[in-house]
Each structure stands twice: as structure tokens, then as C-alpha cells.
Amino acid sequence: MSNLAIQAQEIRQTEKSSWWKNAIGYQIYPRSFKDSNHDGIGDLNGIRQKLPYLKELGVDFMWINPIYASPNIDNGYDISDYQAIHEDFGTMEDFQVLLKEAHALDLNVIMDLVVNHTSDQHPWFLEAKKSLDNPYRDYYHWADATKELPPNDWQSFFGGSTWTYDETTGQSYFHVFAKEQPDLNWKNPKVRHEIYQMIRWWLDLGIDGFRIDAISHIQKEPWDFEITDNQWAPFMNVAGIEAYLKELKAIFNEYNVMTVGEASGVPHQEAAAWTGDHGYFNMIFELEHCERIGEIGQQKGSILHLKHSLNQWQTSLADSGWNALYLENHDTPRSVSVYGDNSPEAAKALATVLLLLKGTPFIYQGQEVGMTNYPFNSIEEINAADTIHFYQTLLEQGKMTTEALAIAVNWSRDHSRTPFQWEDALHGGFSTTEPWLKVNENYRMINAAQKDLESSSIFHHYQALIRLRKQTDALIHGKFELLFPEHPTVFCYTRTTETEQWLILVQLDRKQTIVSFPDSWDYSKWEEIMTTADVKPLKQQMSLSNFEAHIYRKKTV
Known part of the structure; x- marks a missing residue:
């Protein structure tokens, strides 16, 4: 074989293994996507029903938020069994059928991998709580403390101390999120072995990759670390994390799969070390562009900051690495409300910006039809634990109910978690019964069925942009x-x-x-x-x- 033929073969192989560079992703929040069994909760068979819709849109893979067994304290990000499906969503057999049918349509399936923490109902933690010398004790972080005095004053992402006292053993356990989400101790090789076995189990099942949740938090500073300017510094991109990320990368390299890490606290200057041919993941989700401006309770996204931040990431990964592109997801409000005025024109403009940048675009469910923020009227309409905690804190600070609600819900994650608006029908066509979260009343005008009524719909604009991108090398690699x-x-x-x-x-x-x-x-x-x-x-x-x-x-x- 000639040198030119060998080079051509190598190029083809590289492109094949980097299929995600030419792909468009679609994020599914399963609880709110489509209810097939009329219980008000979206499920796996609901996703199956809508595979032709995803194919029509033109996407290449779907990232499915957690569907694992869970008490649902944090909507599935508190996992009690990594190798079981939550009954709300169906069964493992349902998942395998979904995977098979998606692959038959050339749609890849990416799962959420949540390995910074487990649920406090996971068998490992239930064992760990039993005694100081339990074999599973060191699967988590424990420290001497009293009920009144935690090991340090670090604060969790969900508010309050990162420590919760355990009466049985007289120590406190560590959690960067809710107290029901104890952090795993990655320093323990047994923990890593268990995690790596689980990862291989899912990859052997045939999934096409992972979005790795909260991965930049798995390494912690010593408990006597003193915080200066950044309150999250003790558990955000801490030195030493690279050893664990290299081990993960070695596993992912055994399979031709896509990996995208949620890398909170990783600045654009370090992006090339995290992503690309020599990085830990194919790409990472950065959080730098998500800044808000304006009066508290009425804040919007900063377009100028959005431009500056995305420019820095585009520039930092120009020659090495790859961007994961998004404007909204399950943790952010709706982009058409944040950066626009809820109009179809704003939705199309934002789509044009997003889909033609360099990187792999992720469309969040409902974004392609222009779904907007929900006008929450009471805290009872909220499900997100962090929003409820924020609201209660504001009341304790002396805020009136109306003001506290406006401030707390302004940037609530529940804006993006309201059920998908499929058509102008009861509950927006999401379910035949009352959904787990209220459907936005604007479903009568904003819904997926509009694509069949309007040739100039937001959906058709997304569709056209996707086609244009896939046909144009400059819009992928330029x-x-x-x-x-x-x-x-x-x-x-x-x-x-x-x-x-x-x-x-x-x-x-x-x-x-x-x-x-x-x-x-x-x-x-x-x-x-x-x-x-x-x-x-x-x-x-x-x-x-x-x-x-x-x-x-x-x-x-």
C-alpha cells in the first residue's frame, strides 16, 4: 500500500472515531419529554415514540438525563443503583429496546454518568453508616465532628454546610450537593474499581458514550484548607484530579464512544488539557458563559459576556480539543427568555448563533420549538430543591413572599424542566393526566405540531441550519x-x-x-x-x- 493510501486510510479512521465532530446532539430530560403510560411522568417508551421526531429534526445522538434507580431527591442525580432503571421510566428491557430502535435509525444514545456522589440510599452508603470499621466506610468522606460543629465551614452548592452529622457513628459525612447525595471517596481504589466495572457494563450493553456529571468535583482539598476568594475552590478542579481522569480516559479509549465532561471550574485556559486528542474527554461543558445581569429577580443573560466567553473558548480550542456548544439545558432557564423576548424571531436568531459555531451543538428538548420560561405563581409550583431552599432563605432574611418568589424563581432550573409541549391539546400532549410539573399555558401557540402548520416555524429553521452545517466543511472544521x-x-x-x-x-x-x-x-x-x-x-x-x-x-x- 502506498504512503498516500495509508494516509487516506488513517484520515478515514480518525474521522470515524471522531464521529461526534460532525454530529448534532439532543438532550432529553426524560421525566418531562413524553408520558406513554398516562401517569404524568415521561418515560423510556415515550422517548421511543418520538424517535421519528428526532430523526426528522436531523440530530445524530441523544443525551438522556439520569434514568437510574433513585429516591429522586435531585431528580435522578442521586443514584441508588447504577445498573437498574427507575420504575417511573420503565424497565431495563424497555431501555434495551429503545437502544436497539435508536440504533436502527442511526441515532446514538449517550447516558449520564454520575460518579461524584451516590444517593444516601445506595447500598454502599447504607453499609458505610453502620459503623466506623464497616468495609464500605471508606467509600465516602467522613470526619470527626459534633452536631453543632462541622469539620469546617465549607458551603454546598445547594446551600448550607457540606457536612451532615451522623448520630450512629458520631462523625459527619461530606456532600457538595444535597445531604442525600454523599460524595464518593475517589482516593479509595476499591471505589474506583467498582465505578470502572459499572462503566464497562454500560458500554458493553452498547451505549455510545457518556456525559459525565460534576466530574471536576471528585478531588477534594484537605479539610483544613482555607477559602480565600472562591468558596467552591476546595472541591472544584483540585490538583490531583488528573490521575483519576487519566484512568477514566483509558477505559473510554477501549471503546469508540463519545465523552463530554461537565467541567465546572475549568477555565478556558485549561480547556486543551481536558479535551481533545490528548485530553481526558472528547469535549467538556463549560459554565463560564452563563452570566446574568440586571436587577435581582429580573435578571437576564448578558449577550456581551456570552460573546466574550464563547470567543475565549473558541480561541482556546482552535487548534487542540473540541467545544461542546449549548445555550440551555436542564440546569438553566430557557435561552429564548434569557437572551431574547420569547419570540420566534429571537429563537431563530439564537439557533443561528449556536449551530454554526465550531464544536458539537447540543439542542435541549423544546428549544427547537421555542419553549419559554414558566411564569411561576407560587413556591408550590416548584420542584427544584435548590430553588425551594433559596426561597426559604430569602424569607428568613426578611423578604416578603412575592419578592422572595420573584428572586428565587428568576433563574430556577424548573424553567427548563416543564413538560414538553407537543401539541395544542390537554397538558400540551405530554400526558393525558396531570403532569408531575405544570405545563406552560402557552402550549396552545408554542408546540411541536406547529412545524406541520408553518413552513417558517422555529423547528424548520433548526432543521435547515442542521442540514446546512452537515453539508459544509467550513461550518464544522473552519x-x-x-x-x-x-x-x-x-x-x-x-x-x-x-x-x-x-x-x-x-x-x-x-x-x-x-x-x-x-x-x-x-x-x-x-x-x-x-x-x-x-x-x-x-x-x-x-x-x-x-x-x-x-x-x-x-x-x-
């Missing part, structure tokens, strides 16, 4: 460059290869604004390929308004 970095509302960037250049020009506001491109450009060579508004030939000076988006192409050879 170099990224941000234009007008300080403009408060215009998000404009180019994607460039040796043969062509693309310009994505989006106004993320209703107001009119004007941007000016260089005099030296030959504007006659630019062709408009897609727009959400009236066709506008590219000119040196462009007037933009009403969330309009334009996509231009210039052939360079």
Missing part, C-alpha cells in the same frame, strides 16, 4: 473569528477554510443598530445563503433589527 466583539447586541463571526468563508450576522435585540464592515472587502463576492428576515445583500454598512439573522458565503478559490 477557523472561527469574532467580529464586533464590543457590540452589545450583534453576534457576528466568520468560519473560514482554504476554499471558502462564511459570515454569520445576528442581531440579538429588537432595536435597530448599524454595523460597518471593512472598506477593503469585495462585497460582490458574498452570497446570502439563509436569512430569518428579508434578503439583504452584504454591504459595507448594515442596518439590523428585530432579531434578524443572515448567513453569507464567499468562495475564495
